Amino acid sequence: MSRKASDYDESDVRVRPSRRGSRPRSKDRPAHEDAVSGFVIAVDRGRYTVVIPRGPGRKAAPERLVTAMKARELGRKGIVVGDDVDLVGDTSGNPDGLARIVRLTPRRSVLRRSADDTDPVERVIVANADQLVIVSALANPEPRPRLIDRCLVAAYDAGLDPLLVLTKADLKDPTEFLGSYAPLGVPHVVTSTGESGFDGLEALTERLIGRISVFVGHSGVGKSTLVNGLVPDAHRATGIVNDVTGRGRHTSSSAVALRLPGDEGWVIDTPGVRSFGLAHVDLGRIIQHFPDLEAGTTQCPRGCSHDEEECALDAWVASGQAGPAGASRLESLRRLLRARSGEAD
Ligand SMILES: Nc1nc2c(ncn2[C@@H]2O[C@H](COP(=O)(O)OP(=O)(O)OP(=O)(O)O)[C@@H](O)[C@H]2O)c(=O)[nH]1
Ligand SMILES: [Zn+2]
Numbered sequence: 001m002s003r004k005a006s007d008y009d010e011s012d013v014r015v016r017p018s019r020r021g022s023r024p025r026s027k028d029r030p031a032h033e034d035a036v037s038g039f040v041i042a043v044d045r046g047r048y049t050v051v052i053p054r055g056p057g058r059k060a061a062p063e064r065l066v067t068a069m070k071a072r073e074l075g076r077k078g079i080v081v082g083d084d085v086d087l088v089g090d091t092s093g094n095p096d097g098l099a100r101i102v103r104l105t106p107r108r109s110v111l112r113r114s115a116d117d118t119d120p121v122e123r124v125i126v127a128n129a130d131q132l133v134i135v136s137a138l139a140n141p142e143p144r145p146r147l148i149d150r151c152l153v154a155a156y157d158a159g160l161d162p163l164l165v166l167t168k169a170d171l172k173d174p175t176e177f178l179g180s181y182a183p184l185g186v187p188h189v190v191t192s193t194g195e196s197g198f199d200g201l202e203a204l205t206e207r208l209i210g211r212i213s214v215f216v217g218h219s220g221v222g223k224s225t226l227v228n229g230l231v232p233d234a235h236r237a238t239g240i241v242n243d244v245t246g247r248g249r250h251t252s253s254s255a256v257a258l259r260l261p262g263d264e265g266w267v268i269d270t271p272g273v274r275s276f277g278l279a280h281v282d283l284g285r286i287i288q289h290f291p292d293l294e295a296g297t298t299q300c301p302r303g304c305s306h307d308e309e310e311c312a313l314d315a316w317v318a319s320g321q322a323g324p325a326g327a328s329r330l331e332s333l334r335r336l337l338r339a340r341s342g343e344a345d
Contacts (some may be wrong), residue, residue: 001302007253010073010106022065025151028032031148032088032102032103033104034088035042035087035088036052036055036085036086036087036088036091037052037053037084037085037086037087037105038050038051038052038053038066038068038084038085038086038087038091038256039053039082039083039084040079040080040081040082040083040084040085040127040257041065041081041084041257041258042081042139042254042255042256042257043079043081043254043255044145044183044254045056045081046069046070047065047067047068047069048069048070048079048085048101048258049066049067049068050067050068050085050087050099050101051063051065051066051124051130052064052066052087052091052093052267053065054199057275060091060289061093061148063083064091064092064093065093065211066087066090066091066092066093066097067097067098067099068085068087068089068098068099068100068101069098069099069100069101070100070101071088071101071102073102074101074102074103074104077104078124078202078224079101079104080124080125080126080127080255080258081125081126081127081254081255081257081268082126082127082128082212082214082255082257082266082268083103083104083105083107083127084102084104084128084129084310085101085104085105085233086102086103087099087100087101087102087263088099088100088102090318094249105142107128107224108125108127108128109128109129109130109158109159109160110123110124110126110127110158111124111126111127111129111155111158111160111214112125112154112280113125113154113160113276113277113280114276114277114278114280116275116277116279116281117277117278117336117340118279118339118340119135119277119279120279121315122279122280123322124278125214125270126255126270128212129159129160129212129213129214129268130161130162130211130212130213130293131157131160131161131162131163131207131208131212131213131214132151132154132155132158132161132162132163132213132214132216133163133165133208133213133214133216134151134152134162134163134164134165134213134216134217135165135167135216135217135221135222135223135226136148136164136165136166136167136216136217137166137167137168137171137174137221137222138166138167138168138172138173138174138190139168139223140168140171140172140220141218143166143177144218145180145290145325145328145332146332146335147218147273147276148164149273149290149332149333149336150275150276150278150332150336151216151276152184152186152289152291153278153281153286153289154278154281155193155338156288156289156292157278157280157281157285157289160214161187162167162187163186163187163188163189163206163207163213164181164186164187164189164193165187165188165189165200165226165334166178166188166189166190166191166223167191167192167221167222167226168191168192168193169190169191169192169199169200170190170192170193170194170223178190178323179324180323180328182323182324183292183322183323183324183325184291184292185291187319189204189207191204191222191226191304192223193225193229198229201226201229201230204230205230205260205264206224208230208260208264208267209260209264209265210264210265210267211265211266212257212265212266212268213265213266213267213268214255214268214270215227215267215268215269215270216270216276217272217273218273219271219272219340220274221235221272222233223269224269225274227258227267227269230258230260230267231258231259231260231261231267232261233261234242239250240297252296254271255268255269255271256268266272276337278339278340279340280341282325283330283340283341286333286336286337287306287333290332290333291298292322292323292325292326292329293306293313293316293317293322293326293329293333294332295321296312296313296315296316296321296322297312297313297316299312299315299316299328300312300313305336305337306333306334307334307337307338313333314330317329317330
């Protein structure tokens with residue numbers, strides 16, 4: 001397809017003959033009475049790939065993938081992977097067809113990220129997710145606790161349940177790492193690939209059933225290996241997306257939703273993250289996202305920034321009440337507080 005989304009406009013789409021015949025839209029007909037609902041699985045340069053589920057009844061159209069653009073009436077409102085939308089226009093699934101998104105259903109959750117901690121421009125990465133799956137290798141590359149802590153803050157702030165997935169257990173025993181995160185009570189799954197197969201994949205699948213889960217992790221942690229293990233036809237599925245969106249291959253610049261086999265949930269794969277800017281998280285709320293430390297703030301002076309000499313958290317951590325990772329967690333918290341207030345991280 002050589003035409004870019006910007007080459008189209010609303011009228012361009014409206015004149016396409018609909019399968020029901022081209023009855024002219026009259027002013028007194030309710031707007032979009034013929035809209036169908038779908039789920040956005042990929043976004044690429046103004047084009048949205050939307051799954052429209054099979055409708056009710058025997059004569060219903062089957063499930064189909066539709067390419068859509070945003071109707072002008074939605075203005076600058078962003079649409080992201082995970083959004084539930086209403087569409088009009090060519091929703092037949094015809095590869096050359098183009099539908100138009102006319103309504104965005106209110107979101108149940110929003111996962112945001114800013115480029116850095118002071119950048120006022122935040123990006124919504126994914127809508128409507130239930131769970132944030134934080135993928136970290138136990139070795140090669142080494143775990144990055146500060147990135148994990150940031151992801152945890154992002155998950156708590158967005159109201160998503162965090163899940164830690166620790167990969168490459170064949171390279172390093174997970175006991176020490178798990179011990180340090182135990183006080184947080186974050187659920188975890190340990191995985192490894194090797195001659196005996198893919199260990200941990202079943203345990204992970206169990207945690208994904210019936211949910212929309214966003215996978216994040218920095219490059220090389222084994223996220224693609226996991227996703228391909230969970231969704232064996234992930235390549236094919238993305239292939240379909242590519243056909244529909246008309247690009248050569250899925251560039252890793254945006255998220256894509258993949259369905260778990262058996263229609264048992266969605267895995268949303270995101271490009272590898274190097275950082276996770278948290279400019280959108282209220283400074284005063286950050287401590288609440290460190291539940292292992294928050295309990296130690298009762299002795300803090302009033303209005304404590306938790307990054308000052310009088311802060312009671314040092315004593316709390318020194319007494320061991322925040323567990324073996326207390327010192328590293330406190331460092332994470334303070335780096336985050338400093339970064340958020342514009343000081344270097
Ligand atoms: N030893 C070992 N290697 C693994 C495991 N899982 C993945 N790898 C290897 O780690 C490397 C990186 O894996 P990927 O799945 O490509 O990692 P990714 O996180 O998707 O990285 P990007 O594609 O760069 O975002 C590959 O060489 C994998 O074969 C594991 O459990 N054990
Ligand atoms: Zn304090």
